[in-house]
């Protein structure tokens with residue numbers, strides 16, 4: 001418990017961010033119920049924005065980055081966890097307003113922690129991470145809103161990204177016909193291997209500018225926001241469901257109400273900051289009926305020292321799938 005903590009710390013202010021490796025003492029851990037020795041973390045789009053200051057993500061400086069991590073419980077004041085439990089930590093303030101996963105140890109509120117469900121290894125769980133959790137939550141919510149295999153094609157954009165890769169995998173294993181839309185068409189073999197039945201270059205999607213265009217999609221999972229999301233509202237089928245997950249292309253949405261009032265298009269929001277009961281439900285499904293089949297293909301595992309380069313790659317759009325960081329894999 002007294003050994004020093006190796007950490008990747010984001011310092012500065014919202015206007016000028018620097019990030020560097022450093023050593024923290026246990027007294028610098030944040031308050032919380034559960035101390036976790038971290039083995040692996042991952043690099044999400046949000047992590048890359050946070051560590052480079054490209055987005056105003058960090059709400060407390062200095063802050064260890066990393067919005068998800070897996071490890072072993074060292075001590076717990078919550079009856080939900082015992083020392084030795086294998087757990088995943090993600091969402092809420094993790095890596096945003098409290099120290100996150102790029103550190104060999106963390107202390108967090110119990111509500112940010114889930115046991116890794118039976119059937120998933122720790123590496124599976126961090127490959128899924130907050131990205132796959134959000135993908136599964138989106139599928140869960142879309143099906144509650146009427147999406148079902150056989151109703152038509154489902155579009156997934158930003159397709160090579162972390163959320164999108166796992167979404168494609170989950171939808172394909174449930175029998176959906178998935179159309180992957182990507183800015184990296186050379187990655188078509190990867191996307192087909194995940195289960196996409198068709199891969200479309202984002203530049204080849206016909207411009208959709210009228211309030212209602214030809215209806216093409218029973219559903220869509222949107223990581224991009226901005227114009228790509230607006231185009232989806234115009235091209236989704238009657239009673240189709242769009243899950244809005246991200247804003248990699250922009251945060252504005254300029255459209256009309258016509259898709260909603262004339263086609264009954266359902267635009268649903270997906271947010272991964274959930275209460276324990278919903279987190280348990282989604283993680284149980286991720287280990288059972290929504291279990292991705294291609295995690296080995298989606299994951300790339302890199303040493304802790306490579307983190308700054310991985311962050312650069314994500315910010316510059318060179319990443320594919322999920323990058324897992326081996327923070328202290330020997331623990």
Ligand SMILES: NC(=O)c1ccc[n+]([C@@H]2O[C@H](COP(=O)([O-])OP(=O)(O)OC[C@H]3O[C@@H](n4cnc5c(N)ncnc54)[C@H](OP(=O)(O)O)[C@@H]3O)[C@@H](O)[C@H]2O)c1
Pocket residue numbers: 043044045046130131134157158159160161162163164181182183184202223224244245246247248249270271272273314317319320321
């Ligand atoms: N709602 C939530 O709770 C929640 C949870 C997790 C993530 N998110 C959000 O979901 C989005 C995706 O996250 P992620 O971790 O999967 O990110 P990621 O791995 O970096 O993937 C994003 C993908 O979007 C595409 N892309 C990137 N920049 C773009 C741009 N400027 N214009 C158009 N396409 C672009 C790229 O795919 P292609 O090259 O294949 O097109 C990229 O691989 C982010 O906005 C993130 O903040 C939200």
